[in-house]
Amino acid sequence: MSLSSQSNQLPESEKSVSTEKRILPDKHTSLRLQIWETPLMRPDSSVLDAFAWEEVMCRRVGAGHLPVAHIWRHPDAFVAGLxxxxxxxxxxAMERIRGEGTAVCVRPSGGAAVPLNPGVVNVSLILPNPGHAINIHDDFREMASIIAESLIPWTTQAETGEVQGAFCPGDYDVSVGGLKFCGIAQRRQAKAYIITAFIIVEDQGDRLASEVRRFYEEASGGVAKGYPEVKLGTMASLQELAGVPSSAAYTASLVRTLRRRYPYAEIERVLSVGTDEVLLTAEQMKLRYD
Structure with missing residues (x-):
């Protein structure tokens, strides 16, 4: 199986003159879609279970299963990039975080370190790719558009473009007023792929940025370069930026957006991640990436 991972950081040759722009809704599509929402995962659960479930579903979508939207949250986790x-x-650095009671994993998709808590909503689109086509711009624009449309009840000011100093940086950062609340990454298999995003709905952006900055200070050993230089004053939650009241409120708007965007979307289902195939995949991912 051919696998690849990409963040929303595009090659220089693929960047437009100005990547920052107002996000406009895309056309609706006739694609059938299953919407799955995982209940808030248990505090003692492995955060890898969610990524493993998506990996399993990506294989199934590549084999003909309906495309999937997956929405999930974890109460306390730190997800590092490859x-x-x-x-x-x-x-x-990861062991120090584990010792404080936080679940830690290395995710298979692109992107860099992200802390998770009940105020951070994760959403993934798992789509078929039988022709092996790669259009990074279209993939990230589609996800950014869905996220922005879901925010319309509170603000229409969402934009894309890298926010310098934010954690998990990329050309398709989603921001309001220059402060990032969302990052997008991608994971590809042979016949399907995953576009995934984290959305900070609650909490304080500076507090989360401080967690990530401390991780890089420790993980770099004070010597290594080539990691994101996280600065305060670059991240914010949607609660801070637009008065979004809760993760539940934003998630409900996200589901409504998916149903409008994909008129043939099936009613959302409640997911149990504890199947044998998912647990085996999680163990394989841990051995491979951690």
Whole structure:
């Protein structure tokens, strides 16, 4: 199986003159879609279970299963990127976080370190790709458009473009007033792919940024370069930016947006991640990436 992972950081040759722009709704599509919402995961659950479930579903979508939207949250986790894991003291930094009672994993998709809590909504689109086509711009624009449309009850000011100093940086950061609340990444298999995003709905952006900055200070050993230089004053929650009252309120708007965007979407289902195939995949991912 051919696998690849990409963040929303595009190659120089693919960047437009100005990546920052107001997000406009895309055309509706006739694609059938299943919407799955995982209840808030247990505090003692492995955050890898959610990524493993998506990996399993990506294989199934590649084999003909209906495309999937997956919405989930974890009460307390720290998700590192593949490049983060290669920092000289990454293992020690992750062990320190685990020792504080936070679940830790290295995710298979692109992107860099992100802290998760009940105020951070994760959403993934799992779509078929039988022709092996790659159009990174279209994929990220589609996800950014869905996220922005879901925010319309509170604001229409969402934009894309890298926010310098924000964690998990990329050309398709989604921001309001220059402050980032969302990052997008991608994971590809042979016949299907996953576009995934984190959306900070509640909490304080500076508090989360401080967590990520501390991780990089420790993981780099004070020597290594090539990791995001996280600065305060670059991240914010939708609660801070637009008065979104709760993760539940934004999630409900997100589901409504998906149903409008995909008129043939099936009623959302409640997911149980504890199947044997998912648990086996999670263990394989842990061995491969952690």
């Amino acid at each position: 490049r983060d894991r290669r920092l000289p003291r990454a293992v020690e």
